[in-house]
Amino acid sequence: MLLTYRALKRASLAKKLGITAPNGIDESSNVRIGGIDQWISIRGEDLSNPVILEIHGGPGASNLIFIPRTRAWERHFTIVRWDMRGAGRTFAAGGPAGQGEMTLDRVYQDALEVTAYVRERLGVARLLLVANSFGTVTGLRLARNHPELYSAYVGTDQNVIDGGRDTSSYEALLARLEKAGKKKELAKIVAMGPDRTAWSAHEWADHAKIVTTTDPLTYDTMKTVVIRSLWFSPFHTLRGLRMYLKGMSFSEQLGPQAMTIDERAEGTSFRLPFFIFQGDSDVLTPPEPAHRLYEQVTAPVKGFALIRNASHFASFRHPDQFLDLMLSKVRPVVSG
Structure with a gap:
């Protein structure tokens, strides 16, 4: 009955x-990117509209x-929705052995190759970058370094890693777990400590799971969306x-690689329009650090x-609110 439904x-x-x-x-296919086949979908009702390149999160989602x-x-x-190496249909096609080099630097280079492919395929000069969650790590770097390729940057579920200096979200998690009497989860988080640069891939994934399931x-949102x-x-x-789920587990190795990133040290000067749309109650990537960066x-x-x-997943829980922001704040800028 369940499968029939x-x-x-x-x-x-x-x-x-x-x-x-x-x-x-409405087209989708494997495209040779970074030495492996990667899945790219392009959908829209009018090719004269601005072209969005989504940088998805997870990693591997x-x-x-x-x-x-x-x-x-x-x-x-x-x-343009692109399944990165280690994610979705790209992972399904090649399996673990077919994903090649799994590093943030390689993902960044892949993104530039995807950008070149889409610009040529659609005949457009610039793409509108929309990055969510873990994808904002790569998205910020693309926007900062290549304003000639992108018309604007939009970050949602924006990560602010900050070189590990800001431990406020870690402390908030400890307080929430203690108040809720979640002793097992609290012990795990205490044992991990606030220094995210010292976490293993397994610990990084455990932290995300505990944050998600205890709020x-x-x-x-995880269940219904x-x-x-x-x-x-x-x-x-x-x-x-x-x-899909195996790809997410496989891609966990990218998580710890991001934990030493310092967005401010990499640069807060952007030569393109810059937007952040954040969930007001996000506990995984809280709005306060995102606003301080902004x-x-x-x-x-x-x-x-x-x-x-x-x-978290704000744009997907409330796609209507996100679209309103894109139409009122972003589209007039990139179309003008």
Whole structure:
């Protein structure tokens, strides 16, 4: 019965996702990027719209599963969704042995190759960077270093690693676990300590899991938005679901590599419009550090906004709010 309902729901979603507009696009394929085949999807109802390049989070968490939730975005933007090495269909096609070099530097170079491919394929000069969660680590570097390739930067679930100096979110987690009487989880976090640069890949993943499952709003978002989107994804078979989750586990090795990054040391001067749209109740990437970074950024145009009643995955829990921000704050800048 459960699988029958899943099949019916997937078929219904697939029907709603069809793009029939005469100037629309709906194509997806493996493209040779960084020496391996990587999955790239391009969808939108009007090729004259601004082109978004999504830099997904996780690591290893493809955004393809959210297409049914973000379908309305495709009326106003052409959206390029790329499954990075170690993620989604890229991982499923090559398996662990076929992912090549798993480093943040390699992912950054891959992103530049994807950018070049999309610019040539669609005949556009610049792409609009939209990075979420762990993808904001790479997204910031792309925006900072290559304003000639991108029309603006939008970060959501924005990570601020800060060279490990800011331990406020760690301390907030300790307080929340103590107040809730979560002794087992509290002992784990205390044993790990506040120095994220010393965490192993397993500890890094454990921390994210504990943060997610012990905050009611984040946990509800995981169940109703993330897991539900994954289970009913029209783009993933049951094998595809298993490979999706295996890809996330495989990609955990990228997590600790990011923990020594200091965004301020790398530079807060951006030569392109800069926006951060953050969940107002995000405990995984809290809005306060994101706003402090935003305040220090210099850019031709910049904007910061909170997505109401949102934890992590803010843009996917409230895709309507996110779209409103994109249309009111970002699109006039990149179209002008």
